[in-house]
Amino acid sequence: MSGRMSLQALQQLGLAAVLLAVSVVFGLNTAGFADLGNLRNILLDATPTIIGAVAMTFVIVTRGIDLSIGSIANVAMATAVVLTGTKVGVSVVTETGFAVYPVALAAGLAFGLLNGWIIVGLGVNPLIATLGTLTLYRGIGLHLTEASLYSVEGGLLALGRGQFLGLGLPVWLALALATGGGFALSRSVVGRQMLALGGDPRSAVETGIRSRRLILLVYALTGIAGALAGLIIVGRVGVLTSELGFGFEFTVITAVVLGGTSLFGGRGSILGSMLGALLLTTIQNGLNLIGADPYLYDVVRGLVLMVAVSIDTLTTRLSRRQRASPV
Amino acid sequence: MKPLAPLSTATALSLALSGPALAQDVTIGVSFDKIEPFREAQIKAIDAAIEKAGAAQQFLNADKDAQRQASQVDTLISDGVNAIVAIPWDIEAAVTMAQVSEASGVPFVTMDQAPADLESVAYHVGGDPCADGTTAGEFFVKAADGQPFKLLEIQGGLANDNGIRRSRCLNDALAAAPNITVIAQVPTDWSTERAMIGAQNALQEHPDLNGIYQPWNDGLTGIFSALEARGRLVPVGEEGHVVLVSIDGLPLGCKAVRDRLVDLDIATPVPEMAERAVNAAVAAARGEEIATKVEFLPGIPYGPDDVDAKAAELWGCN
Numbered sequence: 020m021s022g023r024m025s026l027q028a029l030q031q032l033g034l035a036a037v038l039l040a041v042s043v044v045f046g047l048n049t050a051g052f053a054d055l056g057n058l059r060n061i062l063l064d065a066t067p068t069i070i071g072a073v074a075m076t077f078v079i080v081t082r083g084i085d086l087s088i089g090s091i092a093n094v095a096m097a098t099a100v101v102l103t104g105t106k107v108g109v110s111v112v113t114e115t116g117f118a119v120y121p122v123a124l125a126a127g128l129a130f131g132l133l134n135g136w137i138i139v140g141l142g143v144n145p146l147i148a149t150l151g152t153l154t155l156y157r158g159i160g161l162h163l164t165e166a167s168l169y170s171v172e173g174g175l176l177a178l179g180r181g182q183f184l185g186l187g188l189p190v191w192l193a194l195a196l197a198t199g200g201g202f203a204l205s206r207s208v209v210g211r212q213m214l215a216l217g218g219d220p221r222s223a224v225e226t227g228i229r230s231r232r233l234i235l236l237v238y239a240l241t242g243i244a245g246a247l248a249g250l251i252i253v254g255r256v257g258v259l260t261s262e263l264g265f266g267f268e269f270t271v272i273t274a275v276v277l278g279g280t281s282l283f284g285g286r287g288s289i290l291g292s293m294l295g296a297l298l299l300t301t302i303q304n305g306l307n308l309i310g311a312d313p314y315l316y317d318v319v320r321g322l323v324l325m326v327a328v329s330i331d332t333l334t335t336r337l338s339r340r341q342r343a344s345p346v
Numbered sequence: 347m348k349p350l351a352p353l354s355t356a357t358a359l360s361l362a363l364s365g366p367a368l369a370q371d372v373t374i375g376v377s378f379d380k381i382e383p384f385r386e387a388q389i390k391a392i393d394a395a396i397e398k399a400g401a402a403q404q405f406l407n408a409d410k411d412a413q414r415q416a417s418q419v420d421t422l423i424s425d426g427v428n429a430i431v432a433i434p435w436d437i438e439a440a441v442t443m444a445q446v447s448e449a450s451g452v453p454f455v456t457m458d459q460a461p462a463d464l465e466s467v468a469y470h471v472g473g474d475p476c477a478d479g480t481t482a483g484e485f486f487v488k489a490a491d492g493q494p495f496k497l498l499e500i501q502g503g504l505a506n507d508n509g510i511r512r513s514r515c516l517n518d519a520l521a522a523a524p525n526i527t528v529i530a531q532v533p534t535d536w537s538t539e540r541a542m543i544g545a546q547n548a549l550q551e552h553p554d555l556n557g558i559y560q561p562w563n564d565g566l567t568g569i570f571s572a573l574e575a576r577g578r579l580v581p582v583g584e585e586g587h588v589v590l591v592s593i594d595g596l597p598l599g600c601k602a603v604r605d606r607l608v609d610l611d612i613a614t615p616v617p618e619m620a621e622r623a624v625n626a627a628v629a630a631a632r633g634e635e636i637a638t639k640v641e642f643l644p645g646i647p648y649g650p651d652d653v654d655a656k657a658a659e660l661w662g663c664n
Contacts, residue, residue, distance in 0.1 A: 056550055057547075060543075060546055060547065060550060064543050111598050111601055161381050165386065167383055167386060168597075168598055170598055180575075252539050255568075256571060257567040258564065258598075260383060262536060262537060304543075307548065308530075308547055310528075310530040311530075312531075316533050317533075
């Protein structure tokens with residue numbers, strides 16, 4: 020156990036060092052990178068990914084995956100804006116109130132639970148189940164909005180654009196969720212049960228862990244996280260379009276895997292996922308600031324994902340070897 | 347009289363199988379690369395054009411996936427459509443789709459996004475992304491008026507024709523003005539969130555930014571959000587205004603021009619484009635020769651001072 024812990028700690032330390040190194044490189048090349056305002060921007064830009072990554076960590080440690088989180092962001096926002104928004108005259112503006120928040124979160128929860136039910140109720144592999152709902156939820160979102168553009172005003176902007184003690188409200192929210200999530204995963208009974216379930220599902224069930232409930236719970240969490248990410252993004256951008264959440268799942272999963280959570284389950288860290296999200300956002304920010312060649316962005320994103328998956332495979336192999344070797 | 351009935355049936359069958367189809371017998375397969383507000387406007391325009399032509403349609407959306415779009419084109423061919431009107435997601439994949447379709451005897455027409463090889467399609471009609479990019483570039487040159495000018499270029503998709511040529515021709519037009527510095531080119535894959543973050547980051551590094559090129563309307567709201575956060579959302583003509591040029595002509599773009607937040611929007615002539623694409627598809631399905639195989643329709647530039655005068659020809663302003 021201690022060997023596995025130290026391996027994970029080492030991985031996080033390595034990630035923090037990479038984040039620091041990347042920051043130093045960008046800081047030396049651009050005047051504005053190390054500016055306090057820019058650091059605030061990085062934190063704010065990272066919040067949807069952090070929130071998604073916190074929830075996705077729970078899913079992945081149980082050997083699951085949720086490819087539909089971006090589509091949930093889209094369909095939850097479509098549901099909430101269409102149900103609670105009011106078109107201002109014949110203009111393109113939709114006025115929203117605070118009712119948009121509970122409706123979006125309830126929609127996210129419902130779609131997350133549906134994912135969980137398909138997986139535990141119907142016994143469908145999580146990858147296949149959420150690949151299906153990725154398309155299904157996006158289709159429902161398109162149907163609800165008729166692919167129209169909703170330029171939003173009113174209550175919906177409060178979360179995305181609000182400030183508290185010099186930081187954006189989403190930053191505080193993400194920090195709170197990451198702290199709570201970190202505690203829940205590493206210290207709570209439920210968190211340990213999730214790790215046990217991902218590490219060895221058969222033994223976990225034999226020891227009395229209610230695996231179906233846990234799986235329902237983790238997909239409910241990604242549903243809520245998807246809706247929260249959608250609320251923040253639309254609140255910041257000020258517009259709901261059909262492309263909301265497109266590709267979000269890959270950013271989130273990359274952040275989680277970068278952070279040391281194993282795609283093979285049983286091992287994961289919320290702090291690592293948060294560092295992964297910050298690294299991805301920092302790279303995007305730095306490339307923007309140095310005016311990088313636009314064709315470089317996808318190359319860098321692809322490289323980061325490849326490195327993350329390679330490290331995960333290597334550390335998992337090492338971890339298994341450590342467990343197998345006699346003390 | 348008796349032999350006439352079988353003869354008529356045979357004649358009709360022969361015409362149906364090999365002869366030119368009447369418009370009401372034509373089913374057009376419509377393959378879109380994605381659904382978003384601009385595409386929604388194009389769907390409405392295509393619906394109207396197909397209804398006007400008296401044809402039927404079968405619609406499929408590829409949702410930003412070139413592989414899926416290729417499969418959908420195969421499906422349309424299998425379903426027996428008489429012609430295909432497509433907005434391709436990937437310019438290279440479009441060539442293969444066109445070749446497969448034409449080899450199956452189904453004319454392949456592209457709209458809006460040109461394939462990498464225009465010879466591969468029966469007909470193409472699009473906006474003129476190069477003309478639009480050039481118009482935008484010339485506008486920035488005029489706005490800079492020989493003075494140092496920092497410009498942020500937000501880019502759409504780098505895998506499709508509109509994204510590539512709206513960027514390339516902007517930069518060609520800017521080449522004549524060494525006083526204009528493009529401080530960053532931010533690729534977004536048409537994401538409004540990435541456009542906002544790109545503008546936010548550029549304003550962080552260059553608080554004295556002079557202009558932003560936002561080559562599609564959906565992303566404008568995010569740009570306004572970034573400008574507002576830095577206290578730079580100032581109307582056209584007032585001190586501190588950031589010159590903003592966009593393309594599309596959506597209702598959102600028209601509103602932004604009327605609110606004097608955008609200096610120039612270039613409206614793509616969507617209804618005309620859809621009508622030409624549908625008419626060409628019907629004609630090709632009937633075996634008729636298409637005189638002009640490629641047409642590019644330049645956008646209609648409009649700004650706060652002439653939006654009302656031009657409103658009648660701007661579909662997004664009505």
